[in-house]
Structure formats: structure tokens, C-alpha cells
Amino acid sequence: xxxxxxxxxxxxxxxxxxSLWIAVAPRRASPEKCxxxxxxxxxxxxxxxxxxxxxxxxxxPGEIDIVKKWLAPEFSILEEVKxxxxxxxxxxxxxxxxxxxxxxKELEGRxxxxxxxxxxxxxxxxxxxxxEMTVSHLYREPHPALEGKNYGARFARVLIEDKAVxxxxxxxELGCGTGIFGREFLREVKNAAPDIYKSLDYTFFxxxxxxxxxxxxxxxxxxxxxxFQTGDAYIHSFPDAGYDLIITNEMIADLPVVKLTKGDxxxxxxxxxxxxxxxxxxxxxxxxxxxxxxxxxxxxxxxNISQTLRPGGKAYxxxxxxxxxxxxxxxxxxxxxxxxxxxHMLTAAESLGLxxxxxxxxxxxxxxxxxxxxxxxxxxxxxxxxxxxxxxxRESSKVYTEDMLLKALPxxxxxxxxxxxxxxxxxxxxxxPNGFYALRLVKKRRKSF
Ligand SMILES: C[S@@+](CC[C@H](N)C(=O)[O-])C[C@H]1O[C@@H](n2cnc3c(N)ncnc32)[C@H](O)[C@@H]1O
Numbered sequence: 001x002x003x004x005x006x007x008x009x010x011x012x013x014x015x016x017x018x019s020l021w022i023a024v025a026p027r028r029a030s031p032e033k034c035x036x037x038x039x040x041x042x043x044x045x046x047x048x049x050x051x052x053x054x055x056x057x058x059x060x061p062g063e064i065d066i067v068k069k070w071l072a073p074e075f076s077i078l079e080e081v082k083x084x085x086x087x088x089x090x091x092x093x094x095x096x097x098x099x100x101x102x103x104x105k106e107l108e109g110r111x112x113x114x115x116x117x118x119x120x121x122x123x124x125x126x127x128x129x130x131x132e133m134t135v136s137h138l139y140r141e142p143h144p145a146l147e148g149k150n151y152g153a154r155f156a157r158v159l160i161e162d163k164a165v166x167x168x169x170x171x172x173e174l175g176c177g178t179g180i181f182g183r184e185f186l187r188e189v190k191n192a193a194p195d196i197y198k199s200l201d202y203t204f205f206x207x208x209x210x211x212x213x214x215x216x217x218x219x220x221x222x223x224x225x226x227x228f229q230t231g232d233a234y235i236h237s238f239p240d241a242g243y244d245l246i247i248t249n250e251m252i253a254d255l256p257v258v259k260l261t262k263g264d265x266x267x268x269x270x271x272x273x274x275x276x277x278x279x280x281x282x283x284x285x286x287x288x289x290x291x292x293x294x295x296x297x298x299x300x301x302x303x304n305i306s307q308t309l310r311p312g313g314k315a316y317x318x319x320x321x322x323x324x325x326x327x328x329x330x331x332x333x334x335x336x337x338x339x340x341x342x343x344h345m346l347t348a349a350e351s352l353g354l355x356x357x358x359x360x361x362x363x364x365x366x367x368x369x370x371x372x373x374x375x376x377x378x379x380x381x382x383x384x385x386x387x388x389x390x391x392x393x394r395e396s397s398k399v400y401t402e403d404m405l406l407k408a409l410p411x412x413x414x415x416x417x418x419x420x421x422x423x424x425x426x427x428x429x430x431x432x433p434n435g436f437y438a439l440r441l442v443k444k445r446r447k448s449f
Contacts, residue, residue, distance in 0.1 A: 005059070020036055113256070116334075135250065145371040155247075171202045172246045177211060205229045294326075299344065374421055394408065401421070
């Protein structure tokens with residue numbers, strides 16, 4: 001059987017005039033390089049627009065020449081579909097182990113992002129639009145995948161159901177970004193339980209003075225119940241401990257890691273701190289590679305949380321990582337973050353007298369994976385190429401359903417051909433979000449570390 005030819009995922013076609021179309025392919029083409037199609041080629045595109053593709057033998061020789069031109073690497077507007085090869089799980093595992101190995105090789109000693117947060121974050125909106133997208137920022141507006149709630153509101157719902165929010169509660173949020181998460185969390189508590197809302201005492205705690213200012217500005221409506229503190233959460237000691245609830249969403253990957261080498265138990269320096277903490281928390285390194293990274297900061301924060309919660313108090317820690325994998329470096333635009341070894345967090349929590357449960361974030365918040373959203377490559381074709389080409393600026397960091405896209409870009413979206421919407425769960429990464437976990441902790445008894 002001949003090849004099937006179908007439009008490449010993520011390529012979009014947009015009419016500039018009746019006879020001229022622009023084809024936009026993400027990642028390959030810069031806006032200036034978008035391909036302009038002549039009128040006679042548009043009919044061919046229409047035929048190829050069949051999502052299941054077109055058999056190659058159904059194309060006339062002249063059309064095949066046109067398709068070949070389109071297949072040139074700088075445009076790549078079509079793809080040939082031959083055999084679909086699912087990725088072998090062993091390949092994924094090998095890749096993951098290799099990333100752990102490379103991360104440990106690249107780092108000397110210890111990596112600390114404190115000075116980055118203190119000095120290099122200047123623009124709160126840009127930070128989360130361009131530098132480091134978070135799941136909570138992506139879902140900051142009501143979304144069908146969260147049953148019409150936004151991320152912060154949905155989080156509040158889950159915690160209210162878990163009886164983690166109650167009358168007179170003192171709540172501490174660590175690492176609060178723009179402040180939108182806290183604002184939406186509190187709005188939802190106000191809606192669902194106005195009496196509880198009035199009685200709360202909510203503290204925003206962040207290392208970045210610029211982000212603290214944004215948190216203050218964004219949360220004016222909660223004026224009576226909120227306060228703000230600036231500091232480094234993992235070394236800060238909260239003198240008036242006794243919080244009923246601590247939340248930290250997508251912050252702990254920013255905390256320091258240290259490189260450890262098996263068989264080299266130095267008595268001083270950052271590695272010694274790591275070995276010492278591992279021992280005191282009862283962690284097992286028998287499955288570690290010869291050199292590996294250790295989440296020194298996240299574990300230190302866990303100790304801090306255990307000392308800052310009142311007995312019976314709860315904490316929720318959300319971050320990306322793995323239940324068994326060692327930290328991997330993630331290069332995020334202008335800094336490096338490290339994934340979390342949640343197996344170590346669970347063992348450490350147990351040693352610290354905390355009851356601990358780990359859930360996938362999509363399970364914790366109940367993301368609806370069947371909701372259809374804009375394919376990630378199509379998203380990048382529109383927001384990274386077509387809009388700049390048309391001179392339109394628009395916030396890109398959202399997970400668009402068809403309705404949302406039509407509302408946000410009515411003129412453009414109606415004209416674009418071949419928009420591709422796929423089920424959210426097929427996308428994964430930060431969108432679904434795969435690889436993100438929610439660690440739920442309950443302080444059971446007093447235990448000093
Ligand atoms: C990736 S952002 C997440 C922001 C927000 N929670 C969200 O979900 O969008 C990490 C946040 O943690 C803060 N942060 C990083 N390291 C910190 C530390 N050591 N102590 C306190 N805050 C920290 C950053 O300034 C930033 O506000």
C-alpha cells in the first residue's frame with residue numbers, strides 16, 4: 001500500500017486574501033518564513049485537510065511535486081504517515097536514567113536559586129507568561145477540564161472536602177508567584193463558606209520582593225484576612241508555629257540540590273549536609289547511581305513544615321518529579337530547576353511524624369482528560385508564529401478549548417483552517433499535567449528533629 005499523506009499536526013492555514021494563504025508550522029519557521037500558498041494550491045490543501053489523510057496514489061503527479069515542496073525541512077507543512085511506532089517503555093526508562101546521570105555530572109557541589117529569585121525576577125507577568133509556566137498559571141481562568149473552576153478554586157474545593165480549611169484557621173502559602181493562586185483559593189472559600197472565609201488568617205510567604213508586591217496588589221480584595229512575608233522558606237524559622245494548613249504549589253523544585261557520590265562520605269561541605277540529612281531521615285540510597293542529586297532543600301523544607309504545623313494540621317505540596325527517580329535538571333529559560341524524588345519525601349515525612357499520601361496532580365484535582373483542547377503544536381503555530389506575523393499580541397499561556405479560542409481570537413480563529421483539538425490526556429506534560437504530584441501531609445504527633 002502507498003503512503004498516506006495528511007496535514008502535519010500543528011500546521012495551520014490562514015487566508016491573507018482570497019488567493020493567498022499562509023501556512024504556519026511551529027518550531028521550524030520564523031514568522032518571516034511562513035509559507036504563502038498560491039490559489040491553485042489551496043484546493044489541494046482542502047483535500048489533504050481530511051484528518052485521516054489521503055492515499056498518495058490519489059494525488060496527481062503535479063500535486064505530488066507541490067507536496068514535495070511543502071515537505072522541505074524549513075516548512076514541513078505535511079507529514080507522511082507510514083507506521084505508527086509507539087515508544088518502547090524501556091526507551092523512556094533509559095532516557096530518564098540518562099537524564100539523572102547527566103544532571104549529576106553537570107553539577108558540582110550544590111545549586112541554590114535564592115539569588116536568582118532575589119535579583120532576577122523583575123516582571124511578574126512575564127515571569128509566568130514567558131520564563132516559567134506553571135500549571136496553576138495555565139489554568140488561572142475557569143476551565144472545562146476542572147469542571148468550570150480555575151486551578152486555585154479547584155484546589156480550595158478539594159481542601160474544603162478534605163476538611164483542611166476550617167473556622168479560625170491559620171493558613172500559610174509558600175512560594176506564591178503572581179498571587180493569583182491565593183486570590184482564587186480565597187475567593188472560592190468565600191463563595192463556599194463565607195463564615196469560614198471571614199475567620200481565616202492567610203499568610204503569603206515568598207522569597208522574591210517583586211513577586212510579593214504583585215501578591216499584595218492582586219489580593220487587595222482579601223485585605224482583612226491576609227498578610228505578607230518575604231524570606232527563604234527552607235531556612236526561615238516561623239516563630240509562631242501552629243499553622244493549621246500549609247500550601248506550596250510548584251515551588252520546591254526551586255530549592256537547593258546537592259551532588260552526592262556513593263562511597264565518598266565527606267565530613268564537611270554541601271555533600272556532608274546531604275549525607276547527614278539522608279541518614280537522619282532514614283532515606284535509602286541503595287538504588288542510586290554512583291553519582292546522583294539529592295533534594296536537600298525540599299527535604300529541609302519538609303522538616304520546616306513539620307515544625308510549623310500544629311498537630312492535626314495539614315500540608316499540600318505540589319511539584320513535578322517521580323515516586324522513585326532521582327532529581328533531574330530542567331533548564332527553564334534563564335535558570336535550572338530540579339525534579340523531586342517523592343519516594344524520599346514520603347520516607348522523610350514518615351520519619352518526621354507526618355502521615356503522607358502521594359497522588360498524581362490530575363487525580364488530586366480531578367482533571368477531566370477527555371476535554372478537547374488545542375493541540376500543543378497548533379497552539380505554538382498560532383501563538384508563536386501566526387499572531388506575531390499578523391502583529392497581534394495575546395497572552396499565550398492557556399489551554400484553549402474551541403470555545404475559549406473563538407472567544408479570545410474571534411477574527412483569527414474563524415479564518416484558520418485545520419485547527420486541531422485533541423483530548424487533554426493525550427497531551428501530557430504540563431498541560432494534563434503528567435509527572436506532577438500532590439503530596440498530602442497530616443501532622444500526627446509531635447516529634448522534634
Ligand atoms: C514556580 S513559582 C510558582 C508560583 C505559584 N505557586 C504558582 O503555582 O504559579 C515558584 C515561587 O516560589 C518562590 N520561591 C522560590 N524559592 C523560594 C524560597 N526558597 N522561599 C520562598 N519562596 C520561594 C518564587 O519566588 C515563586 O513565587
